[in-house]
Amino acid sequence: MERFLNNADAQPIGTEAMRHKADEELKRFLEIRSQVFDLMAEADRLAAIIRQKAAS
Structure with a gap:
């Protein structure tokens, strides 16, 4: 994980910083x-119903 983060553009960020810098995007992300x-x-x-119907 550390190697990935060192090579990635993304850096760890706290929730408060996310809310401050990207509040609308964070809200939409959480909705999605x-x-x-x-x-x-x-x-x-639905899979359970399909399995049940297929077994009978």
């Missing part, structure tokens, strides 16, 4: 991340 998790949960539920 939440949507992704919601979709993953829905996909898991």
Whole structure:
């Protein structure tokens, strides 16, 4: 991880600094991340239904 960070343009940054410098982008990122998790949960539920129907 350290080698990656040393060679990458990205540097570690704290949450407060992110909010100060990129508040709108951080908010949108968190919204998207939440949507992704919601979709993953829905996909898991659908996969369970598909497995159940395929087994019967």
